[in-house]
Amino acid sequence: MKINKIEPQGYCGGVVRALKIMDKTLADSSLPKPIYCLGSVIHNSHVIDHYTDLGIITIEDKGLSRLELLDKIDEGTVIFSAHGVSPLVYEKAKNKGLTIIDATCPMVLTVHKRMLKHLEDGYECIYIGTDRHPECEGVLGISDKIHFVGSTNDVLNLNINSDKIYVTNQTTLSMYDIKLIFDELKKKYPNIEIDDKICDATTARQTAMYNQPDCDLCIIVGDPKSSNTKKLYKVSKEIAGKNTVFVEDLNMLDKSILDNVNTVNISSGASTPPYLVDEIIDYLNKK
Ligand code: SF4
Structure with missing residues (x-):
């Protein structure tokens, strides 16, 4: 054969980085225990099992957001996964007195920063992603003004009246599917600023x-x-x-x-x- x-x-660079952060966290005896990971650090059950065996408790519950999952953690250290979290999650973890370790991929952080900047500059902002995916949840949690688009059909339902429209996206979408969505958006809003953030x-x-x-x-x-x-x-x-x-x-x-x-x-x-x-x-x- x-x-x-x-x-x-x-493994991509963002995953290698997140796993190094997990290892460093385990090795740091000064960190408050227990050590939790808010959601799966990366989406692979073999990896999660490995870190569970080493003592990191992954808090996952299908149907609950990262913000809701935080209700299950009252002490110790919390690791944010490579997918990133919204500012509200940061705030809530801080207010609970948890020690925060952030394993968010830098590519995802760039999307957060770009989205925030455009909201501050008065743009109507669109985010293309997969509904309920943690990366998507993190970005949409930045502001309830962000318009979510999951498919070309969603573009038809958009009703935005502005000269300043910005669109960006989840880093792991299909480059072929997203082209179709960008094309639909361009047809509807010819001046739209497209910021394709599918990662390298x-x-x-x-x-x-x-x-x-x-x-x-x-x-x-x-x-x-x-x-x-x-x-x-x-x-x-x-x-x-x-x-x-x-x-x-x-x-x-x-x-x-x-x-x-x-x-x-x-x-x-x-x-x-x-x-x-x-x-x-x-x-x-x-x-
Ligand atoms: S955004 Fe890209 S580089 Fe970062 S963790 Fe996801 S797949 Fe890897």
């Missing part, structure tokens, strides 16, 4: 997916909650037109789909531990 490991893949790591991985060589099967490895991994799957399947599967790890790979497969391309999300890909490659090599 021929296996093409599509590059780049695996996401762009490079999606471009590599688009340009992947021919194969019988493309395997995308990552957590089902990971936005950037889901987009890699979508680009491979819908844009590159490849026969594609999304698996969390080797255990989740349906081995029966490998019959009659001679060439496999394999990639992984920016939050996927590289050893999970290596385990699948080892398995395929032994077939």
Whole structure:
């Protein structure tokens, strides 16, 4: 079987940074205990399990916002995940007397700063993202004046009357989907200021997916909650037109789909531990 490991893949700079912060936090004996992480530090259950074993308590509850999750923490140290949090979450954690460690990716922080600046400068601001994703929640929490757009349909429902309109976006969206939304916005608001903030790591991985060589099967490895991994799957399947599967790890790979497969391309999300890909490659090599 021929296996093409599509590059780049695996941990991006923001994830490496967040995990270093987790390790440093664990090693710092001066920090108040217990140590909590508000939501998953990155979207990968293997990584969360690893840090749980080392003593970091991840507070996660599907359906609760970061602001609501904070009600479950009354003492110690709280780590904010790579996805970022809104200023309200900062404020609430500070008022509760918690020690704050911020693992927000610098790319996400740039989006927060740009959004704040444009709101201060009197712009009507639009944010394109995935509803309820923590990164999206963090940005929308900056102001209730931000208009949320999740699809081209949402653009039709916008009713903005201003000469100064600014739009930016979640860092891990599909570069192909967002182009369609930007085009719709430009049609509706020709003077709109577009600030595409899909991060370089996401762009490079999606471009590599688009340009992947021919194969019988493309395997995308990552957590089902990971936005950037889901987009890699979508680009491979819908844009590159490849026969594609999304698996969390080797255990989740349906081995029966490998019959009659001679060439496999394999990639992984920016939050996927590289050893999970290596385990699948080892398995395929032994077939
Ligand atoms: S995918 Fe991009 S925005 Fe998200 S953590 Fe990595 S570098 Fe930062």
